[in-house]
Amino acid sequence: MTEIPFVKDFSFAYGEPARLSPLIRRVIANNPGPFTYTGSGTYIVGGDGAQTVAVIDPGPDDEAHLDALMAAIGAARVSHILVTHTHRDHCGGARRFAERAGAPALAACPHPVKDAALDAPALDEGADYAFRPDRRIADGELIQGDGWTLEAVATPGHLSNHLCFALREEKALFTGDHIMGWSTTVVAPPDGDMGDYLASLDKLLARDDRVYYPTHGAPIEQPRRFVRAVRAHRLMRDRQILDELRKGRTKVREIAAAVYADIDRRLLPAAALNVYAHLIRLTRAGVVETDGAPRMDGEYRVAD
Secondary structure (H helix, E strand, C coil): CCCCCCCCCCCCCCCCCEEEECCEEEEECCCCECCCECCCEEEEECCCCCCEEEEECCCCCCHHHHHHHHHHHCCCEEEEEECCCCEHHHHCCHHHHHHHHCCCEEECCCCCCCCHHHCCCCCCCCECCCCCCCEECCCCCEEEECCEEEEEEECCCCCCCCEEEEEHHHCEEEEECCCCCCCCCCCCCCCCCHHHHHHHHHHHHCCCCCEEEECCCCCECCHHHHHHHHHHHHHHHHHHHHHHHHCCCCEHHHHHHHHCCCCCHHHHHHHHHHHHHHHHHHHHCCCEEECCCCCCCCEEEECC
């Protein structure tokens, strides 16, 4: 088993702003769960006394959390609200927060799958089909304020519209759900794509970020080591899935039950989605075969 250096213990108090660096504070929403860990962390970017701040991932539509954010921001003006991707635990409260703060919400695009019946099953809070950014932002775009500069870094995989945000002044990267310190990321088709996810990991390995700040969990202080371990872990899953196919297991869910035998049973639906994403990638690569297009309920076999 490839060891990922998870960081699972850290101190926090719900609703209380924690100073993490000269330019970064975090407020954690009280929405813990099997996929949100201790809850959604919202980041406020701007030093003490800054006239303008940015807010990254305003979190769920929760009045207490929005109140805590407004109290933490105080007299500063919110110039930008940045959304890493369109899951409700990240942007469910974005519209109400934008109205209260008088600031635009920026994201890559609305949720990519328009029909919930065609989307991946909801995990915890699921997709936010109603969210519409006030302005779309693209890879490499700069957002600037009082003493801070954030760069959008496109990292598709978890969702095709996933963005990370790099704080240039501190070589820090806000990683949303692309990299999380407490767990691996769910890659759920049809929009989640394992090939894109691995390519986005390679993109991060080419960067020189000093620290990662995920939306869920603690900061990651050795980011390249962590990403290398996550990448190796995903490739190991490829090998495990191929081994299960050779043993005669042909269905997504039976493969997931074998490969993820030690996880919390509540997480098995997410594990099955990950296996499905791996099988799609392996089918595209010609390593695995299935009849017709890959399907969640399809049967798979190792290619001859």
